[in-house]
Amino acid sequence: MLDAAEAGGLPASVEALIGRMTIEEKCGQLNLMPAAWGGGVATALNPPTNGPSFDGQLADVVAGRITGVFNGNGAEMARRMQTAVMRQSRLKIPLIFAADVIHGHRTIFPVPVGEAASFEPDLARRTARVAAYEAAGAGIDWTFFPMVDIARDQRWGRTMEGAGEDPRLGELFAVARVKGFQGDDLTANDAVMACVKHFAAYGAGESGLDYNSVDLSERTLREVYLPPYRAGFGAGAGSGMASFNEIAGIPSHGNPWLLQKILRDEWGYKGFIVGDYTGDEEMIAAGFARDSRDATRIAFLAGVDMSMASNNYWLHLPGLVRDGTVPQEVLDRSVRRVLAAKHMLGLFDDPFRRIDAKREKARTRAKPSLALAREAARRSIVMLKNDGDVLPLSKSAKVALIGPFAEGQHDLNGPWVVYGDNAQAVDLATGVRAAGVASVTVTAGSGVEQALPGGIAAAVAAAQAADVVVLAIGESESMSGEAQSRTEIVVPAPQQELAEAVAKTGKPVVVVLKNGRGLALAGAVRAAPAILVTWFLGSESGHAIADVLFGAYSPSGRLPCSFPYESGQEPYHYAHKATGRPAATLTEPYKAKYRTTLNEALYPFGHGLTYGKIAYSDLRVPATMAWDGTLEVSATVANTGTRAAEEVVQLYVHDRVASITRPVREMKAFRKVALAPGARETVTFRLTRADLEFIGLEMKPTVEPGQFDLWIAPSAQAEGVKGTFELRAA
Secondary structure, X not given: OOXXXXXXXXXXXXXXXXXXXXXXXHHHOOEEEEOOOEOOOXXXXXXXXXXXXXXXXXXXXXXXXXXXXXXEOHHHHHHHHHHHHHHHOOOOOOOEEEEOOOOEOOOEOOOHHHHHOXXXXXXXXXXXXXXXXXXXXXXXXXXXXXXXOXXXXXXXXHHHHOOOOOHHHHHHHHHHHHHHHHOXXXXXXXXXXXEEEEEOOHHHOHHHOOOOOEOOOHHHHHHHHHXXXXXHHHOOOOEXXXXXXXXXXXXXXXXXXXXXXXXXXXXXXXXXXXXOOOOOOHHHXXXXXXXXXXXXXXXXXXXXXXXXXXXXXXXXXXXXXXXXXXXXXXXXXXXXXXXXXXXXXXXXXXXXXXXXXHHHHHHOOOHHHHHHHHHXXXXXXXXXXXXXXXXXXXXXXXEEEEOOOOOOOOOOOOOOOOOOOHHXXXXXXXXXXXXXXXXXXXXXXXXXXXXXXXXXXXXXXXHHOOOEEEEEEEOOHHHOOOOOOOOOOOOOHHHHHHHHHHHOOOOOEEEEEEXXXXXXXXXXHHHOOEEEEOOOOOOOHHHHHHHHHOOOOOOOOOOOOOEEOOHHHOOOOOOOEXXXXXXXXXXXXXXXXXXXXXXOEXXXXXXXXXXXXXXXEEEEOOOEEOOOOEEEEEEEEEEOOOOOEEEEEEEEEEEOOOOOOOEOOEEEEEEEEEEOOOOEEEEEEEEEHHHHXXXXXXXXXXXXXXXXXXXXXXXXXXXXXXXEEEEOOO
């Protein structure tokens, strides 16, 4: 049994509640349900259920059958439910109100993978802080975020929710987002409890298929997929969420090795774990549980403290406790964890601390929040290509905006937005006109996944009459996100045909991609002289893109996920193994390559250009590193161009010989530096032996003496400046 300290310092009055609670009331504290009075598009985001009416749900909370609800309809709904509980329930245990606040509440920020492209964890902390400020103002205590799953298969739709393919980047953004949501004081009325999800390795589903099986080695799990979770939990996240997938045949909702041995015993985590939407029930279809009662037994004993949406814990857990299948002390332990979270949120002191309709209105889309949304959006944009310095564009140029995303209040916020409204977001045409561009025409040319009658002809005519084409193409909101896996991560055929036709006019084309994942670019899209990756940027989309297009802001984003040459390369990540037959050219026979491309990316992790001209030189790396010492390495980074720039300087290493084969490169650190025209800066990194560790033969972190390659470079494939050093034995 947890003591009071483990439970978060429960006061005696709250601890005493456990002794007064019936088994049913205890199980009710572990039962989370979707709000009957839903908010925004919540009902479309989650599978439909035959839930009760709002009055029926009020009766449930008064009777103690539910611990709280999620994705509800704001402060007024929360006020009515909390009032009913505090006036009419037997024990008056406050409800907890949760929501999917993934990349903003009412003010919408870039999708998380786009925000990760900023390579600025503190930006993520700041946007999470604003999201918490708005959400808490609407009565929300708890968000189901951050998602920290590593995504190395861009076919997976939920790539957009995380920080991409690299564990180090994932760790830093996990910490930043937890701290941003929870703030300095979790009892504050602008703080929201974070939930690290999905535990674990959800992003490694076979074939990039959502909800699919995961089968990987324990070593890969510990080296690649677990570090961001551990970082998020270590940052103080009050809760975690089990993942839909299985690992090596065991569903995460029923995996005590994952939820107990690793999370509790190894990492010492004290918070509570909630299941994902009907995740316990889904073990039946997976062939792991006989029925709902069996699924409840498996999930609860494995370590899922709270059930979401299935109602199983209310229906079956009391009986399992009474017949001795579930020990009473295990039930009490989970109840204590949940009550501890409510206590840490300040709900026992003031159940209404985040419920205030006037505050909700005052905090919605405030000017500073929208200003941050614009800043975050432009910092998330990645310039892949700028041949001939096509960008930035002149405001005096005749600009033809062409494509299904050129204009209109659609597909701006991005997937997984419960409370935001595309009608309040700024589209591209509006942003370009607001930038003061003298001549702008807008032509759709095609739909997202279907041709438009006469669309290509109209687009060609518009291009011919213009000086430059801005081609706004890519994915719609419905093509990315949960349950939106794609077999071909390409620009849809009608848009590709549009691009080919426009390119034939000979006018310079700037491709503005809308996407929630890495894409395989082809034909006229790949050949365009300039390409911007703009993800789904949220409330200030159009203004931010215009800022970059016309030079008010020099692009500073870098890819958090690799763009392959072809879809068939997926799963692809930069930190792959060399194999015993590495390929240097396409013509070498019997090497690790495809018939049409090498095992590398068209645009790799870390890649991105600026309006400056960046050069790397003067690598300084000592020849040796002492076993217990520090290796200080540096390089000079210069902006030889005529425009200011921000460069993301990245440090990679490769262990040449080890008892476990090592990736061709692993990013260990990065630093973003601002460089005026003609400026140069010496960028210094420090490595310790711990930075060189890997999971060894005994499945524990280890490191071995030997030679290491080292790069300070602008991407995972760029040479930058390269050196070597030797780690000497103790």
